[in-house]
Amino acid sequence: MKSHQTPQTMKPATAAKKLGVYLEATPAEFQEGVVSRTELNALQADPPAWLVDLRRNGPHPRPVVAAKLGVSISGLARAGVTEALTTEQIDALKQESPEWLQRERATQAEVRKETARIKEKNAEQAAQQQSPRA
Structure with a gap:
């Protein structure tokens, strides 16, 4: 038997906190979805323009x-x-x-x-x- 592992997910508020950004300033699709650990790691490793801008300004x-x-x-x-x-x-x-x-x-x-x-x-x-x- 092979165990099927589901990906770990978190609420947008938790992900925003881990990214050090203000949730209400993030894009709507970020606020409305769930964020997997893999997605969070990708955002940290290669931040999109909106994340770079939020962290800077x-x-x-x-x-x-x-x-x-x-x-x-x-x-x-x-x-x-x-x-x-x-x-x-x-x-x-x-x-x-x-x-x-x-x-x-x-x-x-x-x-x-x-x-x-x-x-x-x-x-x-x-x-x-x-x-x-x-």
């Missing part, structure tokens, strides 16, 4: 907006930025450097510093537990 989903601005997604929410932004809008925000953006970038820098400190502390503790006792 947006509109971008919140995780991408947050990363481009150097803040957290929560920081965007605190600032009231809930919609997708284009690259042009993100660049304009960087130029304006509003007070909320400066504050959220500082907060994000502190979080990264604390995360690094904890990681280092855990590594030291693990090394101490590994070393033989005399």
Whole structure:
């Protein structure tokens, strides 16, 4: 007996998330269908023009907006930025450097510093537990 394996598929929202694009900005045929793992791999390996354009110009989903601005997604929410932004809008925000953006970038820098400190502390503790006792 030969087992028949069905291809793994995902919803368009999941595929858009994996591609790092805003679902509502994708073509209708992408939004309305299902995407197989093979199709997703093909889109990643050889992106069509619409995908290249979306990645370059947006509109971008919140995780991408947050990363481009150097803040957290929560920081965007605190600032009231809930919609997708284009690259042009993100660049304009960087130029304006509003007070909320400066504050959220500082907060994000502190979080990264604390995360690094904890990681280092855990590594030291693990090394101490590994070393033989005399």
